[in-house]
Amino acid sequence: MQNSKQNTKYEITDIVHWRYPFLHRIRALRNIGDKIKAGDLGGFVESEQNLSFEPGDEAWLFDDSICCNEARVDKNSILKNEAVASGRAYITGCSTLSCTVKVMDSAYICGARLSFGCMALGKAMIVPSHKTGRAPMLGGDIVIYGVVSGDVRVAGKLVVMENEKIQNSSLDTLNIVSGHRTITPDESRGTLKALSRQPVRNNVRSNNIVSMAR
Numbered sequence: 001m002q003n004s005k006q007n008t009k010y011e012i013t014d015i016v017h018w019r020y021p022f023l024h025r026i027r028a029l030r031n032i033g034d035k036i037k038a039g040d041l042g043g044f045v046e047s048e049q050n051l052s053f054e055p056g057d058e059a060w061l062f063d064d065s066i067c068c069n070e071a072r073v074d075k076n077s078i079l080k081n082e083a084v085a086s087g088r089a090y091i092t093g094c095s096t097l098s099c100t101v102k103v104m105d106s107a108y109i110c111g112a113r114l115s116f117g118c119m120a121l122g123k124a125m126i127v128p129s130h131k132t133g134r135a136p137m138l139g140g141d142i143v144i145y146g147v148v149s150g151d152v153r154v155a156g157k158l159v160v161m162e163n164e165k166i167q168n169s170s171l172d173t174l175n176i177v178s179g180h181r182t183i184t185p186d187e188s189r190g191t192l193k194a195l196s197r198q199p200v201r202n203n204v205r206s207n208n209i210v211s212m213a214r
Contacts (some may be wrong), residue, residue, distance in 0.1 A: 009053035010042065017044050023068055026051065026061060033058040043067070043079060050085075065097070077109075089120070093128070093135075107144075111135035118142045122162055125149070131169040140178075152176065 010026045017023035023044035030038050036058075043061030045051055050067040052059045052074035061067055065079035071089040073079060083097035086104050091097065093110035100117055103109055107120035111128045112135045120126055122145040128135040129150035136152040138144070146160040150168030156178030160166060168174040171186035 005053070007048055007053040009057075010051070012045060012048065013041075015041070017066070020044075020066075020068075022046060023066060032060060036060055067091075071103070083114075112148075113137045113139075115139040116141075118144070120144045124160075124162075129167070129169045132171055134168075134171075150174070 008029055009032065010028050012024045013027050015025040023046055025044055026042040028036050028038055028040045028042065043063060043065035045061065046068040050071060050073065051061060052072070054074070057074055058076045059074050060078050061073065062078060062080040063082070065081060065083045067073050067079060067085045069086050069088070071085040071087060071091070073085060073091045075092045075094065077091045077093065077095040079085060079091070080096070080098040081100070083099065083101040084103070085091050085097065088106045089103040089109070091103060091109045095109045095111055096113045097103060097109070098115045101114045101119070103114070103120045105122050107122065107124040109120060109126050112126040114120070114126070116139045118138050118140070119142070121143065124144040125147045126136050126138070126144060127149045132150060134151035136148045136150065136154070138148070138154045140155045141157045142154055144160045145162040146164040148154070148160060148166045151171070151173045152166055152168050153173060154176045158176060158179060166176070171188060173184040173186070175182045175184060
């Protein structure tokens, strides 16, 4: 467990949040990746359980972002600006939350990018496709209770309720702008590839030769 290890990644300072005094700002104890230097101040946490300090994990809270309650940020994920993770939310897999994004309750975010006024609530899942590994990008007045997975890019206004799913397991990009859907074909669609087996015309010619020999 993380709490049995010494935290050499960051310390929790005495700098309290101006609105939520149970939150304290963090300070880096060493360089973390390319953007964080020892002594840099980060966002706010309630406890060390909110932000991973596992060796090699560059997860971080920038600016005035918050991770509190039992929420957790790990595996190189980052929160920026005034993004908030609370409740039992789990942010992992190189996810990025920015602007005023709120991920609350038991929402699960993996590998996705959320910006502007997005909210992931309830048991929302915003995750990569198991087939392609591509993850959603959401930005706008968007509220997710259900599932969004794969190469899905959402902008404008959208509500996905708890029993709804938007899933894209193809290599193409599904674009949703204020409910209107379009597809951006993958670059591979513009290229033809040869079959790995012998061309059909050679088979036809071989059959003709056998017929003539008879």
